[in-house]
Amino acid sequence: MIGRARVVAASLAAAVALLVTLCPAAAHHVGTYVPKDNEITTNFKQIKFSVQAGKFAVARRLFDTGPLQTDMRARAARLPAGLEAGLRAALEGGDGAEVERGLTIFFAALARDLAREATRQTADPTLSREACAAIGARFLEAIWRYYNLVDFAVARRDDRTSVVIRLAFDEATGYAKSIAAPDKLREPLTRIAQALSAFIDASTPARRGS
Amino acid sequence: MIPETRAPLQWRLPPVAVLLTAVVLIGCAEVGGASMVRFKVELTRWARHAMLARPATHGLVGVRDVDERVLDEALVKFDAGLRLFHLHAEGMGLVIIATTTIAATLAGSPASRRPIIVLLTVGGAGYPLGYLVWSGLIPYYGPERGKTVAEWLVWTPFGGATIVALWWLAGLVAWRMMRRERG
Numbered sequence: 001m002i003g004r005a006r007v008v009a010a011s012l013a014a015a016v017a018l019l020v021t022l023c024p025a026a027a028h029h030v031g032t033y034v035p036k037d038n039e040i041t042t043n044f045k046q047i048k049f050s051v052q053a054g055k056f057a058v059a060r061r062l063f064d065t066g067p068l069q070t071d072m073r074a075r076a077a078r079l080p081a082g083l084e085a086g087l088r089a090a091l092e093g094g095d096g097a098e099v100e101r102g103l104t105i106f107f108a109a110l111a112r113d114l115a116r117e118a119t120r121q122t123a124d125p126t127l128s129r130e131a132c133a134a135i136g137a138r139f140l141e142a143i144w145r146y147y148n149l150v151d152f153a154v155a156r157r158d159d160r161t162s163v164v165i166r167l168a169f170d171e172a173t174g175y176a177k178s179i180a181a182p183d184k185l186r187e188p189l190t191r192i193a194q195a196l197s198a199f200i201d202a203s204t205p206a207r208r209g210s
Numbered sequence: 211m212i213p214e215t216r217a218p219l220q221w222r223l224p225p226v227a228v229l230l231t232a233v234v235l236i237g238c239a240e241v242g243g244a245s246m247v248r249f250k251v252e253l254t255r256w257a258r259h260a261m262l263a264r265p266a267t268h269g270l271v272g273v274r275d276v277d278e279r280v281l282d283e284a285l286v287k288f289d290a291g292l293r294l295f296h297l298h299a300e301g302m303g304l305v306i307i308a309t310t311t312i313a314a315t316l317a318g319s320p321a322s323r324r325p326i327i328v329l330l331t332v333g334g335a336g337y338p339l340g341y342l343v344w345s346g347l348i349p350y351y352g353p354e355r356g357k358t359v360a361e362w363l364v365w366t367p368f369g370g371a372t373i374v375a376l377w378w379l380a381g382l383v384a385w386r387m388m389r390r391e392r393g
Contacts, residue, residue, distance in 0.1 A: 029285070030357065031290040038275070110275070117273055134269055144275045144368045 026149075040110075043068040044084045044103060044149060051091075051099050059099070060091040073107060079109050080204040104153040105203050111147040112196035114139055119189045129179045136176040136185045143192065144169065154199060226312035228331045232306040239299030244293035246292045252312050257288045260349035267352055283314070287353040290343030305372075307332040309379065317382050326375050326382075333371030340364030 014198030036043070043066035050059035064068055072084050083102055090098035124134050147154075147165065155162035172188035175181055222227070246253070261268050261284055268284060270277045309330045317323035340360045347356030 028339075030287065033286050035279060038278055095314065113275065114275060117271075120273060122312065135271055138269065138271060138276050138280065139273075142273070142279065145279075145366075146275070 029100060035141075038145075039067040039150060040071055041145065044107070047099075048103065050098050053062075054094075056091055056094045056201070060088070063087065068106075068206050074114070075109070078113060080105060080200060083204075100153055101157075101203060104150040105200055106199050107146045107150040108154065108196045108203075111143045112200065114143045114146070115189050115193035115196065118143070119186050119193065122183075122185050122189070131183070132183070133176050133179045136172065136189070139171055139189075140169065140176055147196075157203065158199055161195050161199045165192055168192045168195070212347055218387065221311065223377045224307070224327055224347065225316045228306065228327060229363030231331050231335050232303045232310075234307070235299050236303035239296050239303065239338070242292065242299065243296035246289075246296065250289075253292070254285060254289075255350045257285060261285075263315065264350065266317040269351070269352075282352055288345050288348045291341045291348065292393040294295060295338055295341035298341060302372075303339050306331055309334075311378065312383070313375075313379050316386055317379065318386075322378070325380050329371045329375035330379075331367045332374060333373075336364060337372060340368065 039190075043062065046057045046062045047068065050062060060097070069084065072087075074077065076084070084104060087099060087102035090096075090102060118136060121139070122136050124132075127135070136174070147169075151166075152160055154165070167190040168188040172185055174190070175185040175188070232283055258281060261281055262270070265272070270280060310327045313326045313330065314325055317326055333358075343364050344356050344360035348361055350356070352361065
């Protein structure tokens with residue numbers, strides 16, 4: 001009786017040992033990466049919270065010395081004319097709504113440019129399906145990092161645009177996850193770029209007045 | 211009241227080479243940890259430069275807003291590999307000393323004692339190096355492929371050796387306890 005129990009115990013121990021030995025990969029937990037804010041999104045949040053607290057002098061200093069303004073200048077050719085000047089004037093005048101509008105346009109433009117570039121890069125016929133899906137997924141992540149900061153402001157101004165972008169984003173994410181149809185990725189990406197372009201045009205003062 | 215008739219356990223030290231291996235491993239952990247802090251900027255710069263030189267390996271697309279996130283993830287994992295080496299080398303050094311002492315004391319037969327001690331020493335000393343290998347491979351192969359290589363080259367054989375030796379030792383200790391209970 002004792003002999004049988006010993007055999008059973010030894011067999012169980014051997015089975016567990018074998019199982020643990022055969023699947024060591026699962027045990028190699030090497031940490032989890034949590035994406036951080038980049039310098040532009042960090043600066044955006046600093047400015048936004050300063051404005052919300054009514055500290056416009058602080059917000060202006062953060063804008064004047066921060067990377068958001070530097071990036072805005074670097075992309076000036078692709079942004080609506082007078083965006084930086086308008087934003088600074090709003091910060092000086094303590095106009096929170098106008099600051100929000102300027103920042104929303106800027107981040108919408110960042111997301112739009114990324115969507116356009118993603119459309120261009122995923123159209124490369126030399127890319128494999130896997131590479132195309134991987135590139136698409138990376139661009140979508142970058143687009144969302146910027147767009148989600150202003151989605152609420154976009155929805156308040158134009159809820160249809162917000163819905164169009166969200167639906168297109170969901171669709172594109174689905175295509176990027178499936179390597180079966182990465183070529184379909186370009187259609188929702190184009191829709192995102194078009195919707196954001198229309199939103200930017202509709203939100204610029206010159207167009208609004210016309 | 212039954213009088214205690216069993217002789218008290220006499221602890222035996224493992225061979226000097228084993229102790230030396232464990233001490234050297236702990237020393238490597240300390241030097242690694244200190245170097246990681248002292249040369250953090252240089253290491254990060256080197257890794258970043260090596261990754262930028264291999265855009266296809268890391269899936270870089272030439273757009274800063276996309277690539278910075280990819281590089282940041284790889285650099286965080288590169289740093290994590292160095293930290294995990296420091297942590298595991300310190301820990302496994304102590305594990306080698308503790309487990310080989312138990313094996314030297316409780317494994318009566320040299321036929322089982324020697325392989326257990328060898329497996330515990332080699333496995334314990336080699337396993338933490340896997341994290342160093344992983345870190346070193348990240349700039350050249352990316353975090354996932356580097357991890358696969360480190361797993362097959364280091365973690366699986368050395369970690370497997372340690373696991374087998376620990377189970378073997380546990381079995382021997384259990385066997386010895388059962389014999390003592392019956393005797």
